[in-house]
Amino acid sequence: MDWNSSIPQDKSLDNTLNVLREGYYFIPHRCRHLQSDIFQTRLLGQKVFCMSGKDAAAFFYDKAWFTRKKAAPKRVQKTLFGVNGIQTMDGSAHEHRKLLFMSLMTEDRLTMLDNLVYAHWQARVGEWKNKKDVILFNEAEQVFCQAACDWAGVPIREEELPERARDFSNMIDAFGAVGPRHWQGRIARQRAEAWIRNVINDIRDGRLGTTEDSALYKMAFYRDTDGHFLSTQQAAVELINVLRPITAIATFLTFSALALHDHPESREMLKTDDNEAYYRFAQEVRRFYPFGPFLGARVRSGFIWNNRTFKKGTLVLLDLYGTNHDPRLWERPNEFQPDRFKDWNGGLFDLIPQGGGDYYTNHRCPGEWATVEAMKASLRFLVNDIRYDVPVQDLRYSMSRMPTLPKSKFIMTNVQPKTE
Numbered sequence: 001m002d003w004n005s006s007i008p009q010d011k012s013l014d015n016t017l018n019v020l021r022e023g024y025y026f027i028p029h030r031c032r033h034l035q036s037d038i039f040q041t042r043l044l045g046q047k048v049f050c051m052s053g054k055d056a057a058a059f060f061y062d063k064a065w066f067t068r069k070k071a072a073p074k075r076v077q078k079t080l081f082g083v084n085g086i087q088t089m090d091g092s093a094h095e096h097r098k099l100l101f102m103s104l105m106t107e108d109r110l111t112m113l114d115n116l117v118y119a120h121w122q123a124r125v126g127e128w129k130n131k132k133d134v135i136l137f138n139e140a141e142q143v144f145c146q147a148a149c150d151w152a153g154v155p156i157r158e159e160e161l162p163e164r165a166r167d168f169s170n171m172i173d174a175f176g177a178v179g180p181r182h183w184q185g186r187i188a189r190q191r192a193e194a195w196i197r198n199v200i201n202d203i204r205d206g207r208l209g210t211t212e213d214s215a216l217y218k219m220a221f222y223r224d225t226d227g228h229f230l231s232t233q234q235a236a237v238e239l240i241n242v243l244r245p246i247t248a249i250a251t252f253l254t255f256s257a258l259a260l261h262d263h264p265e266s267r268e269m270l271k272t273d274d275n276e277a278y279y280r281f282a283q284e285v286r287r288f289y290p291f292g293p294f295l296g297a298r299v300r301s302g303f304i305w306n307n308r309t310f311k312k313g314t315l316v317l318l319d320l321y322g323t324n325h326d327p328r329l330w331e332r333p334n335e336f337q338p339d340r341f342k343d344w345n346g347g348l349f350d351l352i353p354q355g356g357g358d359y360y361t362n363h364r365c366p367g368e369w370a371t372v373e374a375m376k377a378s379l380r381f382l383v384n385d386i387r388y389d390v391p392v393q394d395l396r397y398s399m400s401r402m403p404t405l406p407k408s409k410f411i412m413t414n415v416q417p418k419t420e
């Protein structure tokens with residue numbers, strides 16, 4: 001970015017419809033066209049700065065300039081995040097809450113999550129042998145939801161699993177939506193919050209037990225900066241901030257299967273069962289395929305920068321997808337090449353599918369390593385434990401729908417365990 005030049009302005013009166021039309025390409029295409037890493041526009045009637053690239057990410061995560069207060073619209077809080085969750089917090093209160101999430105990510109706990117994910121995949125194979133078609137995304141959302149609940153200490157009955165998993169997926173599916181998809185997300189959140197509030201009450205009242213290192217225990221008995229327990233509702237919101245995103249790994253796993261299908265040579269590479277090969281593959285899936293398009297923050301208190309006034313409260317959007325495809329950071333960014341992560345010398349602001357900056361002091365996703373590990377465990381299962389055919393189907397994915405997924409959700413036929 002030429003941080004010394006002035007900030008160009010996109011000439012459209014209001015770009016809201018273009019965001020919906022262009023989706024993941026909205027910011028990167030305009031940056032390229034305007035030859036700038038930052039531009040000014042209007043969305044939903046308000047002035048917005050859109051930014052892309054590594055320097056922009058470092059700027060965006062500088063807490064001196066930007067805050068998350070009032071950055072997430074209520075419609076996103078009522079579906080994806082939950083109202084007043086950690087995503088909307090700032091300063092020392094945020095750092096205190098973030099420690100709670102980071103305390104879940106110990107090596108032992110991550111190994112436990114991997115083992116659960118792997119075991120739940122294996123438990124499904126028997127059922128698949130009798131099925132004509134297996135829709136991978138639908139199976140994955142249940143595998144990850146069940147693993148998430150077991151890992152977190154949340155009891156879930158077999159018969160309720162499909163609906164609970166669907167509810168978490170519907171919350172995620174609502175983030176870029178207006179109309180019915182948005183409302184489906186709201187209903188899903190209301191149902192999930194009611195369920196998890198009961199679970200929090202049960203553990204607080206001693207009707208339910210779990211280990212002290214589980215997410216359920218930690219959320220239920222966490223004391224905020226004021227020394228008080230979270231309200232039941234707030235504890236439920238934060239526990240769902242663990243269960244829902246683990247379920248969301250189903251999207252990356254579906255894209256992983258697509259990548260294996262489109263790049264059979266990488267399947268061969270993975271068969272060597274080299275841990276590093278799985279790591280590189282998972283990293284490239286997270287970089288290459290679209291999931292979170294951009295993040296929002298607001299100007300903390302007004303400042304002047306390159307002769308431009310950033311007024312207090314102005315919305316800024318950081319382009320995640322475009323930064324992960326920025327040719328200054330990634331050679332041939334539009335090619336799927338896991339080997340680019342061999343001896344990769346990554347920084348805090350280049351690979352940002354789950355946000356950037358520091359885990360403890362910024363809003364960067366605390367579940368990033370859990371995601372990579374759960375993807376690796378699932379890939380091992382797909383590559384080493386089963387054989388399957390990929391029938392003709394529509395594997396294309398839209399770049400305007402956010403979030404997106406291969407249209408067919410990846411159908412597999414003739415699924416058999418390899419041991420047979």
Ligand code: HEM
Nearest residue numbers: 086087241242245246248249292354355363364365367371
């Ligand atoms: C599919 C995998 C995932 C994706 C794509 C993803 C993506 C993201 C993104 C983009 C952010 C926002 C970063 C920012 O605001 O700067 C975030 C934050 C967060 N993620 Fe993830 N995430 C994933 C998995 C997970 C997992 C497995 C967990 C927990 C077990 C998790 C928990 C959270 C929490 C609690 C936050 C808020 C952090 C904060 O505000 O400080 N995520 N994630």
